[in-house]
């Protein structure tokens with residue numbers, strides 16, 4: 001894997017109009033499959049598994065999960081067993097995300113929504129631990145303490161690459177934002193863009209990951225850019241993200257990074273950023289999600305950089 005993910009300047013008429021410099025940290029280019037924040041979060045989990053004699057990792061996700069996709073590939077790459085508890089029906093096992101995961105050797109267990117809701121309850125986790133004692137359990141999205149260390153490396157890398165004022169990331173479970181906050185140590189403004197509707201829950205989640213006595217106050221989660229909820233978006237939202245992709249020549253998807261883009265454009269228009277600021281966007285990857293959106297007929301083939309279909313080995 002590459003040492004530093006590239007930092008690229010972006011040009012857009014709006015940035016010039018508002019005298020802003022905007023760059024993007026291309027974590028989507030870390031690896032063709034285990035890209036973005038999911039690799040950052042897995043890295044030290046994998047070390048932990050190897051150093052502590054576990055045989056592999058058990059984790060949780062939806063049937064289009066970027067985390068499950070990345071974990072399955074990492075399992076193959078590091079010769080570790082992987083087992084995923086998937087929310088939903090077995091009928092989804094043929095979709096791109098899960099078919100890839102299975103091909104890379106991941107074991108899948110499908111559970112109903114009620115069971116899936118127990119994914120962070122002690123009693124349920126204890127049961128899974130007893131049943132799979134040789135596997136290390138990693139929460140949904142890969143967001144645990146070990147993930148923070150990996151995500152923190154984004155900040156260490158940026159310190160070597162540029163000076164900047166604001167760093168923006170999409171927020172799903174909060175693990176990525178927490179890792180950035182933890183390593184940044186109050187030096188930059190850190191903005192999280194919530195991609196789902198549960199605002200207060202997210203702030204709590206980040207605080208829990210940081211440990212409750214932390215002194216970090218340079219961060220904020222903005223809750224007005226979820227476009228109606230997780231994986232929801234209008235055709236107008238899609239058009240805006242596509243247009244931005246075309247102007248900047250950077251691929252995005254509408255579930256995570258696309259919402260960060262919508263937030264950026266809207267914040268700039270309303271004068272949120274001071275003149276001459278350098279804003280860095282964290283590209284968290286997740287482009288495999290485009291295939292699922294195409295399979296479901298939710299996006300058209302045109303105008304998106306959809307990863308190629310599974311090839312026969």
Ligand SMILES: *Cc1c(COP(=O)(O)O)cnc(C)c1O
Pocket residue numbers: 036037038066067141143170171172173174175176177256257284285286287
């Ligand atoms: C999972 C994911 C996120 C959200 O990260 P969290 O650490 O869960 O907040 C953002 N972007 C992409 C592409 C993701 O796959």
